[in-house]
Amino acid sequence: MADELVHYEVHQGIATITLDSPHNRNALSARLRAGLRAGLTEANRDDSVRIVVLTHTGPVFCSGMDLKEAGDPATNQQGVSEFPKILEQIWTSPKPVVGRIAGPARAGGVGIVAACDIAVAVQSATFAFSEVRIGVVPAVISVTVLPRMLPRAAHELFLTGETFDAERAVSAGLINSAVAPADLDGETRRYTDMLALGGPNALAATKQMLRQPRRATLAEDFADMLELSARHFASEEGQEGIAAFRQKRTASWVPWRR
Known part of the structure; x- marks a missing residue:
């Protein structure tokens, strides 16, 4: 209008x-x-x-x-x-x-x-x-x-x-x-x-990580970050990103890929 x-x-x-x-x-x-x-x-x-x-x-x-x-x-x-x-x-x-x-x-x-x-x-x-x-x-x-x-x-x-x-x-x-x-x-x-090269879920999780307060101890922080890292490595998006890197191709989530 x-x-x-x-x-x-x-x-x-x-x-x-x-x-x-x-x-x-x-x-x-x-x-x-x-x-x-x-x-x-x-x-x-x-x-x-x-x-x-x-x-x-x-x-x-x-x-x-x-x-x-x-x-x-x-x-x-x-x-x-x-x-x-x-x-x-x-x-x-x-x-x-x-x-x-x-x-x-x-x-x-x-x-x-x-x-x-x-x-x-x-x-x-x-x-x-x-x-x-x-x-x-x-x-x-x-x-x-x-x-x-x-x-x-x-x-x-x-x-x-x-x-x-x-x-x-x-x-x-x-x-x-x-x-x-x-x-x-x-x-x-x-x-x-x-x-645009970043995975949508990875970007969202990284934004959330950047704004969350730190835990009381380094051990607690590392535990949280290890869990976050493992979850995204094992995710469908993470596996696609790793495959795209190994195959030297653009990841499926990149908007102009097709």
Whole structure:
């Protein structure tokens, strides 16, 4: 539909979710949040989807919550309760999520960037935790941002609200790569091509492993990891991957194999 604020399409196993509300800098309005949640739900439901790319139209990736709606207590409360669910959908998605960022991100937009497994931005993109400058706290987004960023950088940038560039975002751990605008699609494709080579179940299990807390002792950790490793070695997917390696062929799960 022409009035959709979020577009969804699938091609060769990649679901692309595009924020398309440039008139308000892709702010997280109620309509945009609903569209984003629907796109993420559909991507995780569709077995043909292997990877999710989250991107945008217009010069700004996402400016954070829609402050025009924040004045309405009912709408604001809905946003406060709904936005964590969006971040959780991205963070816990069994399918890798790649952020393609062609412009600035602020506040909640930075939380979305951090929730992605991999984030690629143009060198001209800027970021800021601007919440303190309007008298609020970057509380919700801290759940996804703090595990990504170096602690010293997080303290500085959360407290000052200073705008920082993509190169600083890379060094701080917020994004993976900063490239020239002409290289953004190629760098995004480089990551999606690599991710497509991984087994779907192995990728989902690896994502879960990366976010789970460590056990109290090394012995407990090793026991858990040995069980996880053995289970996937013995699985149908694991056996197919080993066979494909030995036979020097592409594994059956690679979207463009046929």
